[in-house]
Amino acid sequence: MFYTEAGQFSGHYRADRRLFRLRQDRYALYALLLFAFAVVPAIGSDYWLNAILIPFLVLSLAGLGLNLLTGYAGQLSLGSAAFMAVGAFATYNLALRVPGLPLLVGIALGGVFAAAASVLFGLPSLRIKGFYLLVSTLAAQFFVQWLFTKVSWFSNDSASGVITAPPLRIAGHDLSNPAGRYLLTLGFVVALTLLARNVVKSELGRNWMAVRDMDTAAAVIGIPLARTKLLAFALSGFILGVAGALWAFTYLGTVEPHGFDLSRSFQVLFIIIIGGLGSIAGNFLGAAFIVLLPIGLSLLSGLLPPGVIDAGQLENLQKIVFGLLIIGFLIKEPEGLARLWQQLRERARVWPLRY
Amino acid sequence: MKHATFRRVAALLVAGLLAGGAHAANEQYFPLQSYRVGPYAAGGTGFFGGFIDYLQYVNAKGGVNGVKLTWSECETEYVVEKGVECYERLKKGLNGAPAAATNPLSVGIAYATLDRSTADKLPLITINHGRTDSTDGSVFPYVFPLQLNPYSEVSAIVNYIGQKSGGLDKLKGKKIVTLYHGSPYGKETNPILELLAKKYGFELTLIEVPHPGNEQQSQWLNIRRIKPDWVILRGWGVMNPVALKTAKKTGFPVDHIIGNIWSNSEDDAAPAGDAAKGYISITTHPSGTQFPVLQDIKKTVIDAGKGNLADPKRFGNVYYNLGVVNGILNVEAVRLAQAKYGKKPLTGEQVRWGFEHLNLDDKRLKELGAYGLVQPLKLSCADHEGGGAVRFQQWDGSKWNVISDWVQADRKLLRPIIEESSKKYAKEKGITPRDCSKES
Numbered sequence: 093m094f095y096t097e098a099g100q101f102s103g104h105y106r107a108d109r110r111l112f113r114l115r116q117d118r119y120a121l122y123a124l125l126l127f128a129f130a131v132v133p134a135i136g137s138d139y140w141l142n143a144i145l146i147p148f149l150v151l152s153l154a155g156l157g158l159n160l161l162t163g164y165a166g167q168l169s170l171g172s173a174a175f176m177a178v179g180a181f182a183t184y185n186l187a188l189r190v191p192g193l194p195l196l197v198g199i200a201l202g203g204v205f206a207a208a209a210s211v212l213f214g215l216p217s218l219r220i221k222g223f224y225l226l227v228s229t230l231a232a233q234f235f236v237q238w239l240f241t242k243v244s245w246f247s248n249d250s251a252s253g254v255i256t257a258p259p260l261r262i263a264g265h266d267l268s269n270p271a272g273r274y275l276l277t278l279g280f281v282v283a284l285t286l287l288a289r290n291v292v293k294s295e296l297g298r299n300w301m302a303v304r305d306m307d308t309a310a311a312v313i314g315i316p317l318a319r320t321k322l323l324a325f326a327l328s329g330f331i332l333g334v335a336g337a338l339w340a341f342t343y344l345g346t347v348e349p350h351g352f353d354l355s356r357s358f359q360v361l362f363i364i365i366i367g368g369l370g371s372i373a374g375n376f377l378g379a380a381f382i383v384l385l386p387i388g389l390s391l392l393s394g395l396l397p398p399g400v401i402d403a404g405q406l407e408n409l410q411k412i413v414f415g416l417l418i419i420g421f422l423i424k425e426p427e428g429l430a431r432l433w434q435q436l437r438e439r440a441r442v443w444p445l446r447y
Numbered sequence: 448m449k450h451a452t453f454r455r456v457a458a459l460l461v462a463g464l465l466a467g468g469a470h471a472a473n474e475q476y477f478p479l480q481s482y483r484v485g486p487y488a489a490g491g492t493g494f495f496g497g498f499i500d501y502l503q504y505v506n507a508k509g510g511v512n513g514v515k516l517t518w519s520e521c522e523t524e525y526v527v528e529k530g531v532e533c534y535e536r537l538k539k540g541l542n543g544a545p546a547a548a549t550n551p552l553s554v555g556i557a558y559a560t561l562d563r564s565t566a567d568k569l570p571l572i573t574i575n576h577g578r579t580d581s582t583d584g585s586v587f588p589y590v591f592p593l594q595l596n597p598y599s600e601v602s603a604i605v606n607y608i609g610q611k612s613g614g615l616d617k618l619k620g621k622k623i624v625t626l627y628h629g630s631p632y633g634k635e636t637n638p639i640l641e642l643l644a645k646k647y648g649f650e651l652t653l654i655e656v657p658h659p660g661n662e663q664q665s666q667w668l669n670i671r672r673i674k675p676d677w678v679i680l681r682g683w684g685v686m687n688p689v690a691l692k693t694a695k696k697t698g699f700p701v702d703h704i705i706g707n708i709w710s711n712s713e714d715d716a717a718p719a720g721d722a723a724k725g726y727i728s729i730t731t732h733p734s735g736t737q738f739p740v741l742q743d744i745k746k747t748v749i750d751a752g753k754g755n756l757a758d759p760k761r762f763g764n765v766y767y768n769l770g771v772v773n774g775i776l777n778v779e780a781v782r783l784a785q786a787k788y789g790k791k792p793l794t795g796e797q798v799r800w801g802f803e804h805l806n807l808d809d810k811r812l813k814e815l816g817a818y819g820l821v822q823p824l825k826l827s828c829a830d831h832e833g834g835g836a837v838r839f840q841q842w843d844g845s846k847w848n849v850i851s852d853w854v855q856a857d858r859k860l861l862r863p864i865i866e867e868s869s870k871k872y873a874k875e876k877g878i879t880p881r882d883c884s885k886e887s
Contacts, residue, residue, distance in 0.1 A: 139535045345562050404757065
């Protein structure tokens with residue numbers, strides 16, 4: 093009843109091509125953005141901003157990066173954390189060695205370096221597919237981690253291999269407080285999400301999906317495979333690199349190569365599998381599931397009166413419950429949380445009727 | 448109706464008081480970023496078990512000048528981002544009881560919460576580990592690598608090897624291999640080892656074992672090729688027993704392996720079985736239950752069935768005793784700070800003053816029942832470490848036997864390096880160091 097397309101006509105091609113064609117979608121988006129940019133920093137506590145929202149946003153962004161590659165272009169990858177590491181270390185070294193480089197430019201250039209690395213490791217995708225490609229991106233994961241551990245130049249010869257983030261300043265404004273870091277993260281996430289949505293609705297996005305569904309057929313109808321695949325790697329790498337830089341600089345404030353190990357790659361992969369392959373909103377839903385649920389479980393278990401269950405066993409129990417939830421969701425909806433969201437919207441269109 | 452409104456107003460008032468006045472409850476809170484699962488659970492359960500049992504013991508004695516101690520745990524699994532989440536979750540205190548200090552027992556987490564601790568004015572305690580240059584309290588007012596920082600640890604080990612070889616000048620030409628854990632903690636000492644190698648002329652090889660270290664075949668084959676005189680084992684958790692077992696398999700004599708401060712517990716040696724017999728390690732505190740404070744804990748806490756350890760056999764082992772030592776130091780800091788700021792729950796900033804003025808001499812240690820358990824410790828604005836001495840112990844197959852007197856680190860040699868590093872940090876971060884001559 094409220095969520096209906098009736099009466100919404102496009103008078104121009106421009107209107108027909110806009111990102112969110114439905115008025116309700118647009119208004120919901122404006123309201124969400126207004127809430128995220130204006131209301132959340134004002135009411136969010138340090139804990140919410142620092143420990144929940146920032147990692148949620150950064151991992152959503154990482155999921156977005158991988159989803160473009162895997163969900164849209166169909167190229168499997170286990171190197172997400174490696175490209176995040178490249179972004180983080182490149183940003184750090186740029187800030188350190190190029191005096192006067194603005195922070196935003198540094199983070200963006202970190203993304204560019206990650207994109208370059210991603211293209212390099214994406215080259216095998218021109219010859220191999222599926223699980224074999226997965227293994228070659230796994231090589232990226234191990235190589236990058238080894239490189240940053242072995243060559244201490246990357247961490248400015250710091251004894252422990254841990255680098256600390258430079259002060260977060262933009263045009264003289266100090267963004268080191270929780271709200272500042274949150275807004276910086278949010279800014280990047282919103283900008284890159286809009287970019288990604290634009291791309292997947294463009295010719296490039298359609299090419300990606302054609303390649304994903306059957307690359308021989310795509311080649312036959314004249315889609316340049318090499319260019320399409322490498323562009324997917326580049327854009328995915330760029331977004332992952334920015335996510336890595338944000339993870340290091342706005343979230344943790346420090347970075348070490350082991351923070352970007354294989355389990356981080358798996359985490360990002362799980363985000364897109366649970367959230368939904370080939371969906372933009374799915375990344376946010378998946379990240380919320382992966383980031384928020386364990387914290388929620390941990391907070392819930394904190395409510396139990398002490399002494400009932402041994403503290404160590406309680407931790408293991410939480411892991412079991414979390415695992416069961418993942419299995420449960422995937423059985424209920426193998427296409428991810430985004431599909432549930434889709435169904436909800438379809439229901440809302442005809443509500444209160446059933447069909 | 449009227450009654451309900453009144454009740455609602457009263458509830459609001461109480462809530463306001465709780466939120467506004469942090470001192471509503473007469474309690475001091477310890478946020479515990481503990482870890483009880485994962486590859487480092489042995490260290491976590493022992494350390495936090497001892498810490499919690501000591502806090503329970505202090506409470507059983509009536510608290511610190513009547514102020515009860517309270518705590519809650521948050522699982523980090525030794526993972527940095529979980530530690531950060533826990534820090535943010537717990538830092539505000541509990542039910543109005545203000546937080547005294549954080550003790551993450553993880554170098555990675557300590558690094559990540561260092562800036563936050565300073566901004567939140569909450570002491571960050573890294574007993575026997577941590578970031579070495581945080582010893583310089585003029586740059587790191589809120590960070591305390593108590594007892595033994597990583598550089599002192601290495602320096603003491605090299606001094607001991609020197610003693611064994613008949614003088615530090617005899618170190619020339621000796622071959623030493625350091626096998627280190629591939630983490631910030633493991634790497635922390637590499638530059639100082641290189642410096643000492645240059646100074647004393649021994650040949651140093653650094654070999655990394657990737658986290659968590661349950662596969663070390665190639666590393667030990669490499670060691671067999673080098674044929675070193677000594678191996679310094681800078682391990683953590685599961686890496687230690689695996690190292691000892693692999694050493695035996697590759698034929699390296701175990702009594703020429705020296706374990707560092709996190710390779711020194713029963714949980715490190717015992718799982719290696721026979722392979723560990725003769726293994727040497729350093730310690731800042733002996734294991735054992737003979738100390739009066741441990742006997743009292745046994746009486747008031749363990750025997751009352753409130754002990755935190757799941758396995759009571761671990762009572763008095765190295766990790767547990769370190770937890771007790773850490774408890775003693777934290778509570779002493781609170782006590783000292785109370786002497787200055789009044790007998791009430793204190794803010795982190797006030798407790799920080801207590802840590803900085805810790806002064807445990809033999810007399811005070813005897814009063815605490817911890818003589819021989821805790822080394823004499825005197826902290827100041829410039830020195831956030833205090834001790835810097837270790838003893839050496841050897842594993843006889845079932846328990847540790849202390850085999851040396853206190854071996855002191857060459858702190859005079861280390862100080863300029865620490866200051867240089869902390870100055871660099873201050874410059875990077877734009878911190879103006881405190882003037883320690885003006886601190887009281």
